[in-house]
Amino acid sequence: xxxxxxxxxxxxxxxRLELTDEEIAEFQPQLEAILGYVExxxxxxxxxxxxxxxxxxxxxxxxxxxxxxSLALEDVLRNAPDSFQGQFRMPKVVTDA
Amino acid sequence: xLTISETRRRYAAGETTPTALLESLHQEIIARxxxxxxxxxxxxxxxxxxxxxxxxxxxxxxxxxxxxxNIAVYHQPATCGSRYLEHFVAPxxxxxxxxxxxxxxxxxxxxxxxxxxxxxxxxxxxxxxxCNPHDPTRIxxxxxxxxxxxxxxxxxxxxxxxxxxxxxxQPASHCGVVGLKPSYGRVSRYGLVAFASSLDQIGPITHCVxxxxxxxxxxxxxxxxxxxxxxxPVPNFLTEINAGVRGxxxxxxxxxxxxxxxxxxxxxxxxxxxxxxxxxxxxxxxSLPHTSYAVATYYVIATAEASSNLSxxxxxxxxxxxxxxxxVLDLYQKSREQGFGAEVxxxxxxxTYVLSSGYYDAYYSRAQKVxxxxxxxxxxxxxxxxxxxxPVSPAPARKIGAAVTDPLLxxxxxxxxxxxxxxxxxxxxxxxxxxxSEEHTQLPVGLQILGPPLAEASLLQIAKAAESAxxx
Numbered sequence: 001x002x003x004x005x006x007x008x009x010x011x012x013x014x015x016r017l018e019l020t021d022e023e024i025a026e027f028q029p030q031l032e033a034i035l036g037y038v039e040x041x042x043x044x045x046x047x048x049x050x051x052x053x054x055x056x057x058x059x060x061x062x063x064x065x066x067x068x069x070s071l072a073l074e075d076v077l078r079n080a081p082d083s084f085q086g087q088f089r090m091p092k093v094v095t096d097a
Numbered sequence: 098x099l100t101i102s103e104t105r106r107r108y109a110a111g112e113t114t115p116t117a118l119l120e121s122l123h124q125e126i127i128a129r130x131x132x133x134x135x136x137x138x139x140x141x142x143x144x145x146x147x148x149x150x151x152x153x154x155x156x157x158x159x160x161x162x163x164x165x166x167n168i169a170v171y172h173q174p175a176t177c178g179s180r181y182l183e184h185f186v187a188p189x190x191x192x193x194x195x196x197x198x199x200x201x202x203x204x205x206x207x208x209x210x211x212x213x214x215x216x217x218x219x220x221x222x223x224x225x226x227x228c229n230p231h232d233p234t235r236i237x238x239x240x241x242x243x244x245x246x247x248x249x250x251x252x253x254x255x256x257x258x259x260x261x262x263x264x265x266x267q268p269a270s271h272c273g274v275v276g277l278k279p280s281y282g283r284v285s286r287y288g289l290v291a292f293a294s295s296l297d298q299i300g301p302i303t304h305c306v307x308x309x310x311x312x313x314x315x316x317x318x319x320x321x322x323x324x325x326x327x328x329x330p331v332p333n334f335l336t337e338i339n340a341g342v343r344g345x346x347x348x349x350x351x352x353x354x355x356x357x358x359x360x361x362x363x364x365x366x367x368x369x370x371x372x373x374x375x376x377x378x379x380x381x382x383x384s385l386p387h388t389s390y391a392v393a394t395y396y397v398i399a400t401a402e403a404s405s406n407l408s409x410x411x412x413x414x415x416x417x418x419x420x421x422x423x424x425v426l427d428l429y430q431k432s433r434e435q436g437f438g439a440e441v442x443x444x445x446x447x448x449t450y451v452l453s454s455g456y457y458d459a460y461y462s463r464a465q466k467v468x469x470x471x472x473x474x475x476x477x478x479x480x481x482x483x484x485x486x487x488p489v490s491p492a493p494a495r496k497i498g499a500a501v502t503d504p505l506l507x508x509x510x511x512x513x514x515x516x517x518x519x520x521x522x523x524x525x526x527x528x529x530x531x532x533x534s535e536e537h538t539q540l541p542v543g544l545q546i547l548g549p550p551l552a553e554a555s556l557l558q559i560a561k562a563a564e565s566a567x568x569x
Contacts (some may be wrong), residue, residue, distance in 0.1 A: 006450055015404060015449040016411075017442055018430035027443055033505050034447060038393045038460065044467045051465035052472060054295045054325070056282055056521050056550060061324050075188035081418030090413045091425045 006031050099254050101308045104160050108153050115148035115159030119205065122161060126206070126252055134227040135237075135247035137166050138174055139206035147203045155201030157315055162197060163206040163256035165244050167214055168299060169288040170194050170204045177290050178212040178222035178240075181410055181417045181436030191288020192320045193257065193299050200315035206253065209243030212438045213407065214259055214292045216240050217267055217507050220497065221440045228497070229271060232538035235494040238268030244302045245272040249541075255303040255312060259289055261296045262395055263489070263514025266526035269302050270489035270543025273528045275560070276302045277309040280550045281521035282327035284313075285320030293402035294325070296395075296518040306527065306561045310334040313553060332554050342562040343377030345555075348482035352388035353513055359492040361532045362542050366488045369529040369544040372566035373486070373559070381482050385474040388516065390467050395515040396508055397451050397464035404448030410436065443504060472520040475549075479522075484559050485547040487513050489526045493540035513545060523548045523556050527563045 008028050012019045019027070073086055082089040107113045123141045130136050144161060151159045164170055167177045169187035171194075176182045194204055211221035219227040219242025227242045229235040230250040237246040241258025245268035248256055258265040260278040269276025277300045284299050291297060301312035314335065319328040349370065354363060374380050412418040412432030419431030437445070451460035478485060491510060500506040517524040526543035534540050544563055548556035 006446075008446060011446050011450045011453065012442075013430075014453060015445050016408070016426070016429040016433055017437070017445060018427075018434040019442065020434075023439070023442065026439070027446065030443060030504055031447060031450075033503075034396065034508070035450075037505060037508075038397055038451075041390060041393050041397070041460075041463050041467055044387065044390050044463075044470065046463060046466035046470065049466040049469045051462055052469035053465060054281070054521065056327070063321060071188050076414075079185050079188070079415035081412065081416070088413050091422060091428055093425050 006035060098304050099251065100304045101157065101160050101255055101311050104254055105158070108159055115151055115203065116145055119144050119148055119161055119203070122205070122252070129250065130252055132228070132233065133230055133246055133250050133252070134225050135208055135243040135250060135252055137176060137207045137209050137224055137243070140173060143172070144203050144205045151203060152201055156311065157197065158201035159203065160201065160254060161203045161205035162312070163208050163244060163247050163253035164194070164204050165210055165241050165256070165258050166207045167210060167259060167290040168193065168257055173204070174207055175290065176207070176224055177214070178210045178224055179436065179438070179441070180223045182415070183224065185416055189288065192285035192322060193316045194288065196316050202315070206247070208241070208247055208256055211240035211242070212441050213290065213403070214240040214261055214264055215403070215440050215444055217263065217511055218500070219243065221438060223438045229494050231273060231540060232494070232534060232536070234496055234536070235540070236271065236497055238271035238494060240264040241302060242268045245269050245274055245276065248272070248274045248302050248304060255301060255308050257299055258302050259297055259299050260518065261292050261399060262518050263511050265300045265302060266489050266514050266524060266543065266545060267511070269526040271494040271541065273531070273541030274302055274304060275306055275309050275528070276300065276526045277313060278517060278524050279313060279317065279553060280523040281518070282325055283523070283551060283553065284316050285323040285326045287320055287322035291406040293399040294406060295402060296399060306557055306564045307335070307338065309525065310338055310557045327551070329551055334554050334557055337554055337558050338561050340558050341376060342373050342559055345378045345484065345559060346381050346482040347373060347378045347559070348381050348383035348478055348485045350383050350385045350388070350478070350485055350487060352385050353487035357491050357512070358488060359532070362488050362492060365530040365532070365542045366486070366544055369563055369566065370486050373563060376562055376566065383478050383482060383485070385478060385516070387467065387470045387474050391471055391516040391519060392508055392512055394464045394467045394471065394519060395511070396447070397460050398468060398519070400444045400448030401452050401461050402448070404445045404452065407441070407445055440504065468519050471516055475516070475520045475522055479549040483548070483555055487545045487547065489513060489543040489545040493532045493534070493542055517547055522550055523553050525556055525560045527560045529563065529567050
């Protein structure tokens with residue numbers, strides 16, 4: 001298993017979390033202690049084992065492609081921080097050419 | 098003690114009505130809950146409207162059920178104990194709520210929890226503190242701490258919780274009530290805010306085993322809206338519930354009684370085992386050899402799934418949105434930074450790390466393989482025995498604040514409960530006595546009974562026998 005050092009700032013960026021310096025200082029030793037504990041998994045002999053993603057083998061069943069009733073627009077948009085003309089509004093994503 | 102069957106008897110005898118009962122529950126919550134903190138909110142008017150229209154002939158006719166704040170009830174809050182969802186209003190009913198309503202029940206009250214169900218003390222709620230009704234200086238357990246405390250304090254007849262690594266059973270054990278985690282796939286997760294999708298299950302927290310069976314009966318079954326819910330027949334969980342344990346083979350895993358267990362907890366659990374033996378159960382020593390890997394496996398898989406599930410909280414469609422943002426990336430990062438608490442951030446970072454390029458195989462793939470070994474342990478055990486008996490938690494409820502600087506301490510206390518989620522089996526916590534604290538308070542201890550996938554009928558039958566033994 002890899003060393004238990006973790007670049008918290010880099011991982012936070014991957015997770016789209018903007019941590020404060022204080023949070024990074026707090027999390028760093030805590031996360032390294034947890035990863036140190038997780039290291040015990042390297043003692044398990046898994047050479048003959050297939051990975052298991054679920055307690056039971058459930059394979060993505062498909063439903064028939066039939067339109068179903070959806071949620072009411074007003075119920076959905078009620079929770080939106082910002083909406084306009086029945087749609088979610090967010091900062092501009094595309095830049096001008 | 099107001100159980101579901103006692104409530105139904107009082108309605109039938111004309112001693113009370115659903116509206117009168119709701120009014121009195123409301124008064125009790127106003128008077129006594131400020132000292133306990135089980136409820137985050139409750140809406141008396143909407144419950145009264147439902148009560149006036151309810152059909153008392155249905156199995157749960159007119160019975161109010163408290164709901165953990167991560168299960169959607171149409172037009173009610175679902176904060177998940179998070180600042181991020183502080184003002185969220187659910188746009189639909191979870192399948193369990195739809196089914197409970199169809200059985201006549203009335204969802205009433207939103208119960209406190211660790212933020213997004215991450216924790217085992219309810220201290221990680223951003224929206225309120227919950228105390229253990231048996232000793233207010235102690236935690237109620239978690240993450241369904243509000244659900245267990247409400248039942249224990251007689252501020253609810255029964256409640257729903259969710260269990261990802263013990264979050265129904267451990268608070269039930271700490272609060273001296275019954276908590277059932279159904280087999281993975283037995284109950285639909287549609288409308289439960291996802292923490293770790295391959296581990297989460299909704300289940301009841303109740304005063305007695307019969308009530309747990311009644312609620313499971315109403316909720317169980319396949320749901321097209323949850324593709325992981327199992328398309329298996331749902332038996333009647335009550336027909337055999339009083340059949341006793343004569344002839345049942347019950348396994349005692351040596352790994353669950355070793356180092357780290359409080360001697361008084363061990364002694365109470367052993368007493369409960371002896372009582373079941375006295376009722377005719379055959380006690381068999383067994384081994385679950387990969388037990389020592391369960392906590393590490395869980396904290397890789399659960400955090401990996403959480404980091405993926407919680408990516409939906411992006412400040413766009415619902416919940417917290419940071420103001421004053423430069424661009425869309427800034428919007429995501431600031432909204433999540435401001436909306437999530439410390440434990441949620443820790444787990445998102447851990448989960449992102451174990452899934453990140455270069456570490457995926459070493460952590461996530463390996464944990465999935467160890468998970469298969471843990472599941473195999475249980476398959477082997479259940480070829481010899483009908484159910485397994487163990488403690489729920491290594492110690493009674495700890496003091497509030499005792500693990501705040503070392504999250505790993507709390508993770509390790511989940512040792513006896515998380516394997517059931519990894520293996521997808523069913524498990525229940527039943528009170529088996531009290532430990533007297535240094536301050537002379539009585540701290541409840543739970544017996545855990547674990548059964549094979551979909552064997553809830555047999556599990557409840559054994560639980561009922563264990564319950565009768567401790568009540569006797």
